[in-house]
Amino acid sequence: MEAYLGEFLGTALLILLGGGVCANxxxxxTKGQGSGWIVISFGWAMAVFVAVWCVGEMSGAHINPAVTIGLAAADEFEWAKVxxxxxxxxxGAMVGAAVVWLAYYDHFKACDEPATKLGVFATGPAIRNYPFNVLSEVVGTFVLVLAVLLAADPSVEWPSPTSSTAEEQVTTKVGLGALGALxxxxxxxxxxxxxxxxxxYAINPARDLGPRIAHALLPIPAKGSSDWSYAWVPIAGPLIGALLAAVVVRIIG
Incomplete structure (x- = not known):
């Protein structure tokens, strides 16, 4: 139960801070209006850092169905828990998105562009071309999950206390504490x-689907469409990318 709670809290934090930077x-x-893509990218990166930092000990901080399925496909996580x-x-993603709406309530009211409101909640393509949109999500998620699967903990070596020769070494993995989320x-x-x-770059089905559902359900004035015709892309693309990463790790491992 603690692991499931960790995933709920971690994903809620992820969307609260990630969706929050999109709103800002x-x-x-807002104080950050128009500050641009660098701020959005950095804000999402820090959202991931905070979420992993906070719940890593509780659940492993997958906070992403693509990561969960990729780990399971690589035999590093139990399918029964998926x-x-x-x-x-x-x-967690739905709750995080709802809190973003509450935190920026007056600014949503001041916004008269439905697409801008939806953009706080869900992703959308710069150029709508479904095959290439899916490919973009596949590539981004492949990089994410491959790096997660291949990540190595730092280690140190020192002479074995039971050895009479300096050549025999003991290797011990060393944790980085909070910096392990960086x-x-x-x-x-x-x-x-x-x-x-x-x-x-949804690269995370829950990151897009949860807030998109919240957008559809919340009483946001003049919010317009939730763009369900695109919603399958940030689900299918990340899942394909995660499975491809798991296949590569199995081949090289």
């Missing part, structure tokens, strides 16, 4: 800056 940059009359993790991630945040920053300009 996009909505009218449905519970995915449910917790989706619920590499994945930097990874997401790199993906956002390099690959995010085409679709907004």
């Amino acid at each position: 940059v996009s909505l009218p009359q 449905p519970g993790f995915l449910t917790a991630q989706l619920a 590499p994945v945040g930097l990874l997401v920053l790199a993906i956002g800056l390099s690959l995010g300009g085409t679709t907004g």
